[in-house]
Amino acid sequence: MSLRILIADDHPLMRSALRQAVTLALPEVDLLEAARYEQIGPALEAADGADLVVLDLHMPGMSGFIGLMELRSEHPGIPVLVVSASEDHTTIRRAIDCGASGFVPKSAPNSAIAEALHAVLDGEIWMPPVEEREAAGAAPLHRAASLTPKELRVLAGIAAGKLNKQIAYEMDVTEKTVKAHVTTILRKLGCHSRTQAAVIASQLALTPPPPE
Structure with a gap:
């Protein structure tokens, strides 16, 4: 096959x-x-x-x-x-x-x-040779790995600076549902505020690729 x-x-x-x-x-x-x-x-x-x-x-x-x-x-x-x-x-x-x-x-x-x-x-991990050092922001990455797909979508909205009602509209859910997701996200990430979650979300964002 x-x-x-x-x-x-x-x-x-x-x-x-x-x-x-x-x-x-x-x-x-x-x-x-x-x-x-x-x-x-x-x-x-x-x-x-x-x-x-x-x-x-x-x-x-x-x-x-x-x-x-x-x-x-x-x-x-x-x-x-x-x-x-x-x-x-x-x-x-x-x-x-x-x-x-x-x-x-x-x-x-x-x-x-x-x-x-x-x-x-074959089930292996492959990457080009890199310096043996721990990537910056590894701890937030590991915590964010516990988020569900819907929670990740909400976090992406937070990273983009969107309001809960905007995220709710894009996800076709109620604003109450988004607020519940935000609460869970804060707990999983160990944050006390939406601002802290936004900081972690920004660490997950990519910088633009170099010009081709």
Whole structure:
């Protein structure tokens, strides 16, 4: 039975390059694609799952690392290999801390992508060599990992500076429900205020990728 891999990247040229790299490494692979974060869930459901998701951290709708954590929470059985134009040590470490099984810089050669694909599919963790140091903000990341998908959506709204009524409208729930989620988020994160939660949420946000 052939492997099924979903490539999630908003740039058509990058998706094409990733398709080529994946098919070179895994000739019998069945490929799915998504151009926005919101398309990943429906694509996986329509295909009855996948063996791996190759994910661009900066694609529209991601909300930084929160999107990665939400994806891992909603599809815990599907490993995620992150590809990103950001290659700094902190981004790599945070991606792994947030549930990614591997991290490949977009500048990596096809041989590195192939090595990462095989390692992650074998249940291993793969990332480029980095300095052995603990990523800044590791404790908040570990606490945020306990949040449910809906709580992560609320936290993403907090990170964006949205009011509870705005978050409620976007999630199609009542403002009371959002307030309940905020209370739970504060408890799980060990915060005493929404402002403290916003600070932690900001630590989960990505800086823009460098210009291409």
